Amino acid sequence: MVSNDGPVNPTRATTPESTPIGLLVGDGIGHEIVPAAQRIADAAVSAVGGTPVTWVPLDVGLDAIGTHGTPMPESTLVALAELDGWVLGPHDSASYPEPFRGQLTPGGTIRKRFDLFANIRPARAFAGVRAVSPEMDLVIVRENTEGFYADRNMFTGSGEFMPTPDVAMAVGVVTRRASERIAHAAFELASRRRGRVTVVHKANVLALTTGLFRDVCHEVGEQYPGVEVRSEHVDAMAAHLVRRGEEFDVVVTENMFGDILSDLAGELSGSLGTAPSLNASETKAMAQAAHGAAPDIAGRNRANPTAMILSTAMLFEWLSGRGGDPALGQAAERIQLAVANTLEAGVATADLGGLASTAEFAETVTARVLRR
Template identity: 45%
Template sequence: MAQMKLLVLPGDGIGPEIAAATETVVEAAANRFGIDLTLTRGEIGFVSLDQHGTTITDDVIAAAKDADGVILGPVSHNAYPPVAEGGRNPSGVLRRELELYANIRPARSRPAVPRPVTAEIDLVVVRENLEGFYADRNMASGPGEIMVEPGVAIALRKVTTKGSRRIAEAAFDLVEGRSRKRIAVVHKSNVMRLSDGLFLEEVRAVAKNHPGIDYEEILVDAAAAHLVRDPSRFDVIVTTNMFGDILSDLASELSGGLGLAASLNLGPAFAVAQAQHGSAPDIAGQDRANPTSLIGSAAMLLRHLDQPQAADAIEAALDDAMSDEATRTKDLGGRLGTRDFAAAVAAHVVG
């Protein structure tokens, strides 16, 4: 019997509700496939701030490193107090502490879910996760933005050979396991010649080791246009942090919405499942949140932890539950709230 220890960090807003729903489904999969599962909880966000004076404690970080994987709920970091008053972004902290350099974001259309385009979508955005413009992760100390004088702000973007090379390797490893074996490298090196030029140079070097892959390079603005016009042309997209964040959200909306979009953060030794969407405080505590994104992310985590049968069962159960109006969530025109939808998915998992 395989043993597995997962840490659940519910987070803010709807986080506790969708985390509980995800636990229900993961436990059902563990029971069916003989996984000796231990689920432990840790507090982050406002609960942790109230209890410990910080939104994420050193003990939680240590627990994340001790677990086989982490299920991370959404956080309301924009509403936190300044960092000096304990308001750190738990998601950003875990990215740095666990060296989660790759953010894997699939977008897949589901037959029973309405979407704004007719084309079938089955793609993955592989997003560099530790560099770029984002202030919470691109410098060793201090933010990546400075106000040099009133009315003049400057943002610093960090792109490294190491970061570019390893995200390219992660993307090519992923595409080798897919049937279409196509990869699109998204960049803006015609304008950001040094930073995106460095990124592109490293991706090209990795591509030489994968001669069987259908390889293309495409500017980010053209990639956005092609995603809207014909998303079926894409298989795997690899790109830098901010471009990946934007394009993956676009792809997820085109395939049915962010509420359905799974995401996995990967590093050399650790993995964190995380919903693509935010904490939605306006519907928190109302049993209205669709937990599909976090449940799907947990399935990705199980697959990464060498439990493909459990992952397949969860993904199939999500499709089954969403195919029937009686077992869909209300945001998809169904009747169920968060808890009952989780129960329906778990029932499909068990079979």
């Protein structure tokens, strides 16, 4: 079934002739998992009779350093501005030569340029995949633009600084505006799911910053009388996810807490290799799997494409929900069901204990997507 795991803000319809989507392969295993997701997405659109996707390949990452002298060419950003959605593969910025290694990552640059304020990260257990929390089915809604991450909380410069060589300091930023819009995204999502939101904070210690976040979320919650809301301290929430993760529906939190909790939830539900992610604003969205570029297995046909496939399905849902081709939502449903059935049948890559290669897993999912 379609999970509706993304904020829906209809503003501009996709053209009926085709659906243009940016395609940024990225680094490492991106060269394997992004094409796999692309083929499966095309098969799903064809199976439901939707308008075809026009993929727009764009340079990014290590390849772009070779061709453009930078991992994030301005020409790519200009092209992205003309698109409603795009798929971004993982980046391996640690392998970039200086001075690029220490700069903002390609994903971070895109996120800041287009104000992708909502990071939507589902954590769902699949039959056939061993999980600590086999009944988990939740979504973490992470505020993506401020908080305590140094690359996200300043207009210019960094939120980290050193007044002396022996003292390092960091600035955290929480605003009412950012808290309100991420809270609306969470409550709208919960109203389409099981109707429960958990606000995660640390107001017993960070009383002004995360206290403001907590209070604004509760204020927004009053506009959604059909949604139950509760609060948890982040440390308690981590324990609750381990002990009774199946009880949670939508979890909304600030940037750093959301990053940590979503990785934890991904592992508890099975693996980060099955954890999709969508970064969205009110007008644009980017599918980007939660895991990294895994350079140690790149090019060996061993990577798990599940998270990238499901992230692309999330993008289809988002595009469909905001006035695009309704068939994209149907295609997303086919993709999600095909992935679930494939895993349940025991077809999985090595990281999940299976024997399938990247290509074999993708071929099996494609065949299931095309079944009438």
